[in-house]
Amino acid sequence: MVILAVAAAAASTGTFSWNREGFFFQKELEQKRDYQAQYMQIRQFELYREDIRDLVQLTVRKMDNYLLVNTLQLGFCVTLFTDGRPKPEEHDPELTWLIGVYAMCNGGAFLYYFLSMWLAMHASISAHSFGVRILTQCVRLPLPSKAQLDSSAARATDFENLNFSDVLRIPLWRQQLDNLNRAMNEASTDENDGAFGEYTVSEPSDEPSLASNHPVTKLAHVQLFRQLQSNWQAYDAYARVCMAMGTNQVLQALSYECLILLMAENDDVWPSLVCVALFTTAAWIIAKLDLFLSRRILFTSAVLMILPPICASISLMLQKQKWPFDKDNSKTRTAHNALVPAVYALHVLWIWFTTRVARATEYGGVRLPNNFRSVLYLDVFNWLNEQETAGAAVNTTDTAPSGQQVPHQQEVPAFLQHALLPECRQRKLELQADLARWEAPKVQEWLHEESWSLAEIRKLHTAFDAAVGELDSFGGGQASSSSGPAIRGSEAPSVWLRLEYNPGELYIYWYCCETGEVKWEVPEGRISDVSSLSFSVAEFGNKVSALTGRAIPEPQAS
DSSP states (O other): OOOHHHHHHHHHHHHHHHHHHHHHHHHHHHHEEEEEEHHHHOOOOOOOHHHHHHHHHHHHHHHHHHHHHEEEHHHHHHHHHTTTTOOOGGOOOGGGGHHHHHHHHHHHHHHHHHHHHHHHHHHHHHHHHHHHHHHTTTTTOOOHHHHHHHOOOEEEEEEEHOOHHTTOTTTTHHHHHHHHHHHHHHHHHHOOOTTTTTTOOOEEESOOOOGGGGGGGGGGHHHHHHHHHHHTHHEEEEEHHHHHHHHHHHHHHHHHIIIIIEEEEEEEIIHHHHHHHHHHHHHHHHHHHHHHEEEEEEEHHHHHHHHHHHHHHHHHHHHHEEEEEOOOOOHHHHHHHHHHHHHHHHHHHHHHHHHHHHHOETTTTEETTBGGGGGGGGGOOOOOHHHHHHHHHHHHEEOOOOOOOEOOOOOOOOOHHHEEEEEEEEHHHHHHHHHOOOOOOOHHGGGGGGGHHHHHHHHHHHHHHHHHHHHHHHSSSSOOOGGOEEEOOOGGGOOOEEEEEOOOOOEEEEEEEETEEEEEEOSSSEEOOOOOOOHHHHHHHHHHHHSSHHHHHHHHOO
16 A cells, blocks of 8 residues: 555656646747747838838939939030030021020920929938838837736746646646547548549638738738828929930930031031931930830820921021022022921920820829839839729620620639639628628727728728629529528627727737727737738639639729
């Protein structure tokens, strides 16, 4: 009896020591995991802050380069007005008309460069100030609080507060029983599988996985930058447009200066014509590189650019040269008097044409000159093509014999319909519940200061309604017994909405619509934010599109 008591005491002591060491070992691993998670979260926000700096510097550095180049070219225009001004009137007083054309081109270049400098300064200052605002008020490092640090710590009293069965738990016994039960359940399940052959459908995931290539454009800091970018994006684009137009006017002014210096003052016809051809060709090449137009409009711009120096050259040759067919110069003077106003009129027409080409088109609340290639350099995330892509998706239709436009439909395999239809119905119910949570009056009131979040939720609801409409038209709107259990009443799990509060410093909190509870620490359970909701709606639309065989157009940005 004594031997049994000693053996039991020794076993109990060994079991107690084993469980105590295992408890602290597990707590140490959990502590390292929590600290690593906090460190990775800080590193993630450092990456977000670096994203904001890169996006802001894309405008600031470019505008600084524009300011430097425009300042040099503006000084060049002033030099052409002062030291470099030709004086043909000293040789022939009737050549003042050529000085007028030269002054008009050089003056236009001066005004374009001056306007480009002003727009560049405004864009640079605005981008830098809004970038500082995002970094100091919105994208802050998520430093852990004292409560979070304390929750990762383990104490000896925590082990002492465990149940007696956990303190003296026999090692390996409970786990081996669980493994045995799990193996038996899997064996019985495999016998009843195979309803759809080798085609199986996985359960829908509440959170997007890391391998799903979650789009960067849906991140909150990128969307916030997109919202604030409208404050300087148009200034950035038109600073480049004005600089391009100023360069064009300078090259035309140099063409007329070559006519004055070489042909009017020195009677060198061919060198002056070669210089005019070189400067005009350079102006045309720059315009072709800057403009993104059809061939017909590019040909029109080439004609309007080439005709003025040609008319000026012909008019000057008629005025300077003696022609044997016109001894009294009556015909040449008549032609000269007709060509001089044409030169001025063509320059005015060229200014009007470039103004029309540079007209703005609205993209997401910002008006940009989309005919200039430089605008594409502003579109880092391909936001400007969203409307065109959506429009192309909408226009992918077939024409019925009666003239009606009907969507193009493809044949969907039967096994795929049977597999996707229940899942689409289930995802429809879950997304309806999630959207209802985000559109609750209290949540909408808290999101009043976050205009982007409200607009994004409305956009997601529009996309969800479009997908539901396609699903209902396919015949999958009504749930059946095979569509899986719906979430009802008390069976619905609690979902926490991730919200932000920014009174000068960003705070993140979680709200549960089912219980009305608010937590300032990460709660247990499913968490829903705008990014994951956007991913879920897009995934639901893709599955409905695969089920129906029709493309679902994305809603246009309001």
